[in-house]
Amino acid sequence: MSDTANAARAQVLDGIRRSLRRGPLAGPAREAVEARLAAPVRGPSVARARLPQPQKVALFCQWAETNNATVARVAPTEVAAEVSAYLARNNLPAQAAMAPSPLLDRYDWASQKMLALRRGRGEGDDQVSITGAFAGIAETGTLVTVSGPDHPVSLNLLPDTHVVVVREDDIVAGYEDVWARLRERYGKDVLPRTVNTITGPSRTGDIEQAMELGAHGPRRMHVLVVHE
């Protein structure tokens, strides 16, 4: 850090401490906040999503649809065929950019002779993308994706249509359960570059407060909920 940068940093932090009428946190006061960071406390829990797993999955589907996504509940063997059928139903071309994810590779894409798949990141003129999801949130019908070599973020954003495959087992009640799973996978205090939580297709209320779909992100979102 340069001298100016150091001085600016000290100016802000000292200003805060002067207003709070204390020096840097020390002793028991510091230990208390450190403990709060080390073991985060959950806020009031939302009752509507505290359900047995099958009802949780049903609640997820219901909220996803309320938030303008479409949902298909399928077996693993049906995933590839449902994607083809969805594209045909909506007059979309039988081609898609797919996340290079081992989890998606388990499905039988070869069975769909007409479906052309490109694995990689999203491009500006992509019509359709297919990605997996790290989790689904039942409380609001929200999908959670994490960035990494197997999931470029651009696939969530650039295509007109986003097809997301989520496993029933990965559907949880609320955000807090997602945080717990993230800590399990990446370690406490560590996150991948991007965690996206996505609730339905892109929209805007900026003209006359009326919600219109398809602002900058996908206009359509189709969610395949896989029963394994």
Added chain:
Amino acid sequence: MQSTARDFKHNAGAALADANLQDSLAKLKVGFSERRRQAAERLPEFEALRDAARDIKNHALAHLDFYLEEFERKVTALGGHVHWAPTAEDARRIITELCRSVGARTIAKSKSMISEEIGINAHLEAAGIAPIETDLGEYIIQLRHEPPSHIIAPAVHLTKDQVAGTFVEHHGPLGFTRRLTERQDLVAEARHVLRQKFLDADVGLTGANFLVAETGSSMLVTNEGNADLSNTLPKMHIVLASIEKVIPTLEDAAVLLRVLARSATGQESSTYTTINTGPRRTGDLDGPAHYHVVILDNGRSSVLGTEMQDMLRCIRCGACMNHCPVYGAIGGHAYGWVYPGPIGSVLTPQLIGVEEASNLPNASTFCGRCESVCPVRIPLPGLMRHWREREFERHLTPKGVRQGLALWGFLARRPKLYRRVTGWANRVLALFGRGEGRYASLPLAAGWTRFRDFPAPPAGGTFHAQWARHGGARTRP
């Protein structure tokens, strides 16, 4: 941005006479506020969540230095950079230098109120860098060279026909010459035009709804996806956030997110809530190579520990303005600076000085709706009253008001005289008739009656007179 808060009365008058604006404002009641009410009713835990949200922000403010340092430590560990900006000027300089360091020509900007507060756009343009607003509302007002009129819906003052006119004017040269009539088509045209700008941008500049100390993350909440394109495609992501945005943990974020979307637009959840942590990692196929966070103070630290501290809890949801009868009548521009509505009346005197903004804390009927909907329970009317007191102490109150208050104070300390004078006034007013219960015009009081009726005095004489007649304090029901 140059403030016109001094001209509040004139601005308000012009706003009341603006037919397009009045059309747009009429939609507020049935739009955001009604949807907020329904969302709150759907969630039985909503009030408990508001309490928790308030407590989280209070805790964060009481330990702000600790959490900011913790945040900085985590960002740095992941290869990101934190820059401290005591003033708006510092933030402008830091951002411009960062843009220059990657030879930026255009930057994709995602709506950020703080970027309006520091006036970054004009500064970047002067440095030869083109900032492109990508939030639809911000994009529209950037084309029109207007400031935002609402903190979450910056173009809420415009009708779709006005937007259509703006698009014909600016998109015509790009080949879009048809004047559109449907909102859907306006959205599609803007999407098309802006898509290329995203792909070309060298830097993405966003705000942050929250900074999470636990993980060193910046959190962004949007509906359009523009913030996400801004932080995914360009080679550098700059986050501009003020000091009070930092919160301890992801669990705290979960509480705040639940009240934010519902209070703002009545949605159960905004479409995109994104957690960004550091630059692109090894093996990632996209994402920015450079990640910078600029932390702005701009006078906020001096509010800590004062009776005004509560204003720093604000999560910028916009509910207070959606529910404010004054905002609903005059819109956001009349407030004359970046932050309109009740929270603007509290923030603006702090940020640009009470001398400049002394009108704003008076632009309130004290009806209390703002406080009753604020997700973090900021006592907005109380804070406005503090400003009024400070204004009075500093002799900024208009002479007429000061003299009136002095006269009233003189009478109130002399009960006999007070009763005689009010009884006399009651009889004089009665001469003008009290049939309707109100007066549409009164001599010497045109300043009042031009815009509203003056209530007629009660038929039975003054309150004191009636009180005495009914036995006064001696009778108990």
